[in-house]
Amino acid sequence: KKTELSAYANPRAGGIIALSLDEGDELIAVRLTSGRDAVFLATRQGMAIRFEESEVRPIGRAGRGVNGIALEEGDEVVVAEVVRPGTAILTVNERGYGKRTELEEYRLQGRGGKGIINVRVTEKNGPVVGALQVQEQDQVMMISQEGKVTRLHVREISVIGRATQGVRLQGLEEGDRVAAVTSLVADESDGEAGGPAAAADGAVG
Numbered sequence: 196k197k198t199e200l201s202a203y204a205n206p207r208a209g210g211i212i213a214l215s216l217d218e219g220d221e222l223i224a225v226r227l228t229s230g231r232d233a234v235f236l237a238t239r240q241g242m243a244i245r246f247e248e249s250e251v252r253p254i255g256r257a258g259r260g261v262n263g264i265a266l267e268e269g270d271e272v273v274v275a276e277v278v279r280p281g282t283a284i285l286t287v288n289e290r291g292y293g294k295r296t297e298l299e300e301y302r303l304q305g306r307g308g309k310g311i312i313n314v315r316v317t318e319k320n321g322p323v324v325g326a327l328q329v330q331e332q333d334q335v336m337m338i339s340q341e342g343k344v345t346r347l348h349v350r351e352i353s354v355i356g357r358a359t360q361g362v363r364l365q366g367l368e369e370g371d372r373v374a375a376v377t378s379l380v381a382d383e384s385d386g387e388a389g390g391p392a393a394a395a396d397g398a399v400g
Contacts, residue, residue, distance in 0.1 A: 196260025197228070197251045215259045224275035233303065236264050237274040237286070237313050237326035243357075244310035245278065245301040262307040274326040282328035285335060285352065286314045287364065287376045289321030294361035295329065295352045312358045320360045325376040334379040337364065341371045349378075 196214060228248055237243040244264045251261060264272065284301065287293040294314065304310065316322055329335065333349045345365040353362050365373060
């Protein structure tokens, strides 16, 4: 859902309601928008949708919101981002596989549709853990459930189409899985990726 920022201008000591949740639902992301942006959603089972923010009318804090993407049984949204022009989508799967796909491959669609394939989810690569917007000069950091950390330059990750499995980005021991992924945005002054404090939003646990 979309709510004017002014609706949160008078917080209480115990907090205020941000939205109403149905049973079994949970909040995964909050993003600031300009009112003229596009939104990108990605699901655990490899689907994605990109739609204009203008399709979501502002409602009050206590509202439940509207459907962003139609989910198949057992699927769930794991990523919600405001689209940044000039980026690519880096998708990472549980078994250490990932890929970089040009943003242009995710055509604008109407809100609430089934979306399009973001990545082909198989037993080999596992469900989607995260999908980040990245640029060539950025870096990406992954951490596994067992605590293994891998840091890569985005430019080293293959650019391939949507309906593919990706390539191995992190070698994992038997039974280990990727737990979280985030991008380290390059510092404009020297082109080097910043430390954890410069990490872009998008880590998914």
